[in-house]
Amino acid sequence: MEGLCDAEDTLARASQLWTMLDDMAKSNPESYHQFMQQQLKDAKQYYAPAEPYMCLEARILDPTEKSLFVNLCRWNRIPGPQSPSDPVPLRAGKMEEVSDKSEFYSVIDIAYNPSVFEKGKNDRAMKDQLIRLSLKYIEEHYNMTLFHSYTIVKFQLKGSLERMRQSLRREQAPVSQKNLRKEMTLNQLRNIVTKKDSSDRTLLENMVPSKTCLIEEISSTEKPEDLCTPAYEVTTRTDANGKPLKIELKVELPEVHCVSECNLSICKDDVLIECPTKYKLHLDLPWSVNEEATAATFYKRKRVLLISMPVCQ
Structure with a gap:
């Protein structure tokens, strides 16, 4: 109670x-x-x-x-x-x-x-x-x-x-x-x-x-809980010469109803997503990213979190 x-x-x-x-x-x-x-x-x-x-x-x-x-x-x-x-x-x-x-x-x-x-x-x-x-x-x-x-x-x-x-x-x-x-x-x-x-x-x-x-x-x-690793997809967008421009991370969070249930930490070299009692995802990034220009959007209907991280030039 x-x-x-x-x-x-x-x-x-x-x-x-x-x-x-x-x-x-x-x-x-x-x-x-x-x-x-x-x-x-x-x-x-x-x-x-x-x-x-x-x-x-x-x-x-x-x-x-x-x-x-x-x-x-x-x-x-x-x-x-x-x-x-x-x-x-x-x-x-x-x-x-x-x-x-x-x-x-x-x-x-x-x-x-x-x-x-x-x-x-x-x-x-x-x-x-x-x-x-x-x-x-x-x-x-x-x-x-x-x-x-x-x-x-x-x-x-x-x-x-x-x-x-x-x-x-x-x-x-x-x-x-x-x-x-x-x-x-x-x-x-x-x-x-x-x-x-x-x-x-x-x-x-x-x-x-x-x-x-x-x-x-x-x-x-x-004892720390064993949290599930959510399904995710990492995509690197490049220019015409193959130079990386930004990294996109798509994470499926079917048990998350509101983005406030998640803690998101983005550094230049890694990403950490923690949803207490539900999910935990820690990824090393293939390129250093600009944390200041990073944007994250949670699509409530699809229960999908999309993170766009510009690559440091």
Whole structure:
């Protein structure tokens, strides 16, 4: 019953939102356009995938001595600390072991809100403390002992970009009702436009009390659902010389009744479509695309989503 009430409340808020936007579009088209552009910008940032920031090399002493690479990543989906007295939220992927002919090491991906890195961008002490907090989390979470020193390596990421993103996506954080409404609102706002045509030890000492947990892990104890991969078709449109102009993606979503049921994330190299409890489709694109010029249209009668992505020239 509680879930039904929440759904009805969300629908009521959505209806009020649509009415407000319709009135704004008629009475003040310029303000409506500016509002929509800002919401699209915010949605793009929120749904943008994680990006590598820096890579550390440390040493595991116990239980098995070997190298450990830690990919520190920026991700807008990870909330920043709400206040100086709050812990720093993070999302960690699963630690993976890599063994080949020349190397034997472990790698783990840890994501923070970009604002966390900005605080230590020009402050070596803050950066060092954030790194040590990350290593401390690894020690406690995996019950291991690390050598006290570390090295910031020249490359930003150990392993492939897709492996890192999949690792961090593997466990999604629970979404509060407040955040759920925010996500739905961003989807609805985006859809309106679419239909129109994400050795110092002083870091954080002044930010959090010494008796407070410095890091808060964003994770879920629930097992991820096995979602169906929808039928889809990818077509590349070319000019007379065979040069790619745009990529068209057609996705059949027979169980989707409204486009607001889907989360759509488009980056220059990949597309991610998630319809909670129904479908999930992640595709690597054959060409880099212009995210700003991308358009998506949902045909309600046919239950088909068509995405047109101009290729970067």
